[in-house]
Amino acid sequence: MQSEPDITRKTAVTVPCPSCGQSVKWEETSTWRPFCSRRCQLIDLNEWLSDEEENQQKPD
Template sequence: MSKVKPITVPCPTCEKTVVWEEASTFRPFCSERCKLIDLGEWASEEKRIPGDELPLPTNQDDEF
């Protein structure tokens, strides 16, 4: 019988190999630290989904 090789993925933050299993609490990240670094990058808009900028809404009632 052959053993089933576990699925592994690279951590999106540090590229360390992470085994994709239920016991990997922070998957796809290798640790809570890498997870929080990634969250911070999204919150500070260092990471973003590409697309056209949306125009700012204008409210006619605010004009004097």
């Protein structure tokens, strides 16, 4: 007799880091999700802030 599959076990979902593309586990213990590290998080923030600043400087 076969036992029922364990449906309580969660499969690890991985997503690519938006900055470098490295695989990141999407779980509560992943501190910088969706980024792989603080460095990648800051790189993305800098790009976002630079884009905002550039848009403000453009004449309409």
